[in-house]
Amino acid sequence: MSKSNKMKILAIESTAHTFGIAIIEDKKVLINLKRAYTTESGGIIPINAANYHMAHKDDLLEEVLNESNTKIEDIDLLAYSAGPGLSPCLRVGRDLVKELNEKHKIPFIEVNHCVAHLEITKVLTGAKDPVLLYASGANTQVIAFEGGKYRIFGETLDQGIGNFLDSFARYLGLGFPGGPKISDLADKSKNYIELPYSVKGMDISLTGMLTKLKQLNDSKKYKVEDLAYSLQETAFAMLLEVSERAMAHCDKKELALGGGVACNTRLKEMSKIMCKERGAKCFIPENQFLVDNAAMIGLTANLMHAGGHKINKSNPEIYPYQRTDQVIVDWE
């Protein structure tokens, strides 16, 4: 334990485009910094993102320690995103943990990135038992805590909503991340063009809509602003239909948003309208905690540790394909 007798956690996020480091003291975020890999055009190339993380990790660690006036000896516990994610990127975070663990003998905790997106929403907004709409790059899931696990009530059958937005933006020649660029275009239109609305049971499918959008764009008969607007209206309505049905099914009165796509102002607005209509509450943390960030890893590690989850002494691992419902939640 550090001298102040408060638990200090140094947390690392490196599952995909973002390399982040945060320091958490109990439930307080002391510092939360990141470097995000972006492109002018084209999507994320895993090895390039990993090289970007390699190039930034040491400087970022130094900056985090300096700015928060912390010495590495003050850190009681390391935490990192162990999965799911892109293997080359995950390895950079894991290797930094391994280095600090071996050199300074600091124990560590492995955190599931998706669970962290969910836990931070609860920690920061005070939501007690929400249905979570987790809308990020690779993942799109409607999740609720039932019977000791985060269970997935509905999800995308093909691509994540963020990847879908990024793919269409890439097709239009816009860079990565595409979500904010599509959002800016959509804000300039109110002209709805019918697109395939694909909800299958509790799941959604986005590939058909992407193909249609590309065809409509290639026909040159439609303005990109109208396509972007119609895309958001259709895709977000699909997400909220499934979320609403999960709330009804589980009899839950709270909706929480997580993941980078939840930064979208229209998705936030539609979520609040849906909740108001069914007498439910909508919880949305600040944008910096919706996108990938290390604070969510540290806060989740804090909960896990406080709840009795085992901490590890050596050999940090990565789990690129770990699913939300495979995580044994022994800290709630």
Ligand code: ATP
């Ligand atoms: P995952 O959590 O599935 O591993 P990730 O790590 O790629 O995904 P996040 O940082 O949670 O993701 O989210 C990134 C995604 O959020 C990108 O696809 C990006 O385009 C999208 N995004 C960011 N801001 C907005 C916005 N304002 N509107 C829509 N999408 C957005």
Ligand code: FE2
């Ligand atoms: Fe994420």
